[in-house]
Amino acid sequence: MTRHVLITGAGSGIGRQTALRFAALGNTLSLVDFRADAVTRVAAEARTAGAAAVHTQTVDLRDADGPATAVQTAWETAPVDVLVNSAGVYPATPFLDLNAATWDAVQHLNVRAPLLATVALARLATAAGRAPVIVNISSGAALRARPGAAPYSSSKAALEMVTRASALELGPYGIRVNAVAPGFVTVDSDANPVTEEYAAAVSPNPLGRRGQPDDIARAVLWLCSDEADWITGEVLRVDGGASTGAMNLPLHWTPTIAKEAHA
Ligand SMILES: NC(=O)c1ccc[n+]([C@@H]2O[C@H](COP(=O)([O-])OP(=O)(O)OC[C@H]3O[C@@H](n4cnc5c(N)ncnc54)[C@H](O)[C@@H]3O)[C@@H](O)[C@H]2O)c1
Numbered sequence: 430m431t432r433h434v435l436i437t438g439a440g441s442g443i444g445r446q447t448a449l450r451f452a453a454l455g456n457t458l459s460l461v462d463f464r465a466d467a468v469t470r471v472a473a474e475a476r477t478a479g480a481a482a483v484h485t486q487t488v489d490l491r492d493a494d495g496p497a498t499a500v501q502t503a504w505e506t507a508p509v510d511v512l513v514n515s516a517g518v519y520p521a522t523p524f525l526d527l528n529a530a531t532w533d534a535v536q537h538l539n540v541r542a543p544l545l546a547t548v549a550l551a552r553l554a555t556a557a558g559r560a561p562v563i564v565n566i567s568s569g570a571a572l573r574a575r576p577g578a579a580p581y582s583s584s585k586a587a588l589e590m591v592t593r594a595s596a597l598e599l600g601p602y603g604i605r606v607n608a609v610a611p612g613f614v615t616v617d618s619d620a621n622p623v624t625e626e627y628a629a630a631v632s633p634n635p636l637g638r639r640g641q642p643d644d645i646a647r648a649v650l651w652l653c654s655d656e657a658d659w660i661t662g663e664v665l666r667v668d669g670g671a672s673t674g675a676m677n678l679p680l681h682w683t684p685t686i687a688k689e690a691h692a
Pocket residue numbers: 437438439440441442443444461462463464467488489490491514515516517518519538566567568569610611612613614615616617618619620621
């Protein structure tokens with residue numbers, strides 16, 4: 430069964446790769462980004478990958494009415510079956526430089542937009558007797574503070590609670606809401622540039638290789654599938670095991686002491 434899939438932040442990185450995965454299955458896509466050139470490029474890639482149809486929208490999701498407009502516009506082409514909230518920013522701002530504007534910019538895009546898009550879609554869907562599935566893209570930063578990332582980490586912690594709260598209230602309508610929390614993923618993005626020094630420091634994980642957008646896209650597709658039809662309000666950490674604990678610590682005993690202790 431093919432579906433109508435609405436993806437925010439589809440112009441790059443995880444949103445783009447999720448779009449291409451859904452496209453390859455012959456779905457219809459509505460792709461939203463605030464960079465018109467980027468979303469147009471990905472739409473062409475999605476058509477080549479096999480999408481049944483691709484609609485694009487250029488919307489700034491920080492605007493108060495941006496998320497609802499994006500959902501309404503997509504719905505007018507066909508009822509939306511899947512919503513993936515991937516648009517997000519992760520700027521680095523030293524704590525002492527924070528102000529209301531930098532805080533608001535991150536919260537409006539990373540938390541308010543997914544919330545408002547979910548509300549808009551749930552209103553349309555419940556009125557039409559339909560039950561779409563929603564996935565929010567969180568981050569390992571939701572659980573671990575990082576230098577320069579107070580607004581970002583806070584936004585993702587809030588997004589995980591928005592995920593649980595919306596799952597709780599929308600479950601009775603059959604609407605599932607989950608999140609995927611990626612570890613560091615190489616996206617090479619103009620919208621979210623990071624230095625190689627940062628990437629190297631944040632990448633280590635027990636499985637040993639750096640994450641790719643496709644690692645996240647495949648998890649999103651699974652959560653959206655009927656295979657996951659009794660899962661809602663869940664946050665799936667897709668990070669090569671990075672969130673399991675502290676890596677690169679020495680053993681707290683020397684082999685000699687350990688041998689004596691176990692003799
Ligand atoms: N890449 C990682 O390591 C990583 C790790 C954890 C979580 N994430 C999360 O994954 C999501 C996608 O990030 P990514 O790494 O693919 O980044 P990306 O920069 O490649 O993609 C983000 C997209 O969002 C769009 N966007 C930015 N501001 C927007 C706005 N105001 N309105 C509409 N669109 C806007 C950008 O144009 C871009 O195409 C984000 O929510 C991010 O927080 C990324």
